[in-house]
Amino acid sequence: MDRYGMQNQIACIRSLFDQGYLDEQFIQLEELQDDANPNFVQEIVTLFYTDSTRLIQNIELTLNSRPINFSKLDDYMHQFKGSSSSIGAKKVTSECAVFRQYCAAGNAEAYIKQEHAILRKKLEFYFQMMGQAAVAQTT
Amino acid sequence: MGMAIDRDDTQFHVLAVDDSLIDRKLIERLLKTSSFQVTAVDSGSKALEFLGLNNNDADDDEEDEQRDSNTESVSSDEDQDHQDLGLGVNLIITDYCMPGMTGYDLLKKIKKSSSFKDIPVVIMSSENIPSRISRCLEDGAEEFLLKPVQLSDVNKLRPHLVKGRSKDIDSSHKTTSTRLITSGN
16 A cells, blocks of 8 residues: 555545544444454444445335334334444434434424435445445555 | 362353344454453343243243253253353343343343343443433443443443452352362362
C-alpha cells in the first residue's frame, strides 16, 4: 500500500466520521480487530449489510400489506436500530429512531412510505461508504 | 492419591444469549478478546437447552435433567464437578428484548433453578428504561449493560466471575477432601 493510497483511505474514513455517518462504536470495532482476527470489521459490516437487506425487505412487505401492521413495523425498526447502533452507523440509527416515532404516532401511510424511501436511499449510499471503509481496514 | 482437579484458572466460560446476529458476533468477539470461552445462542430456550434445563419446568430441573439424555446436559450430581472442571457456565449474558422468552424471563428461570441459580446473570439492552433496569437488578441480575456493549463493560464482568469461581473452589475443596478420605489414603 503506497503512502498516497493510505492517506486517501484515512481521509475517507475521517470524512465518514466528520459527516456523522460513523460514531465511536465503529472505533470500538476497529479495536477488536487484531492479527488473530484481521477481518473482523469487514465480517461484521457484511453481516450488517445482509441483515439490513432482509429487514428492509420485511419492512417493505409490511408497508405494502393492508392493514399495515404497525407493531411488526416497530419490531423491525427496533431490530434495525439495534444492529446499526452496534456497528456505529450513527446516521442510520437516528433515522430509525425518527422513523419509529412516526410509526408510533400512526402517521399517514404516504408519509411513512416517503420517509422509508429516504432512509433506503441513505442506507444504499451508506453501504457504499462502509464498503470502502471496511476494505480500508483490512489493507 | 486424591483426584487433582485440573483447571485453567483464567478460562471462564460465558454463555451469551441474543437474537441479533450482529450483536452475537460482537459480544462473542468482545468476550474472546477478554480471554473468555464463549458459547453464543440465539434464544432463551436454546440457552436453557444448553444448560440442560427443560423449558417448561425450570423449578423441577432435577427430574428434567434425568429425562434429558440427548442434550449436552449435566445431571445435578455431576453439576459441581462440571463447574470445577470449567466445562460449566460461569456467567450468562443475555439481551433483554428477545421474541418468545425475554432476557428477564430467562433470568427468572435461572434463579429458580437449584442447579444454576448461583450463576451470575448480566442483562443487556439498547433501551435505557430505569424501571426495567431496577427490576432486573432486584430480581437477581448482577449487572445491566446498555448496548452497544463495549470492552470496558466486559471488563466489569470479571469480578463477578471470580466471585463465583471462589465459591466453586470452596465447595470443590470439600469434595476433594471427601474423596481423599474415602479412597483410603
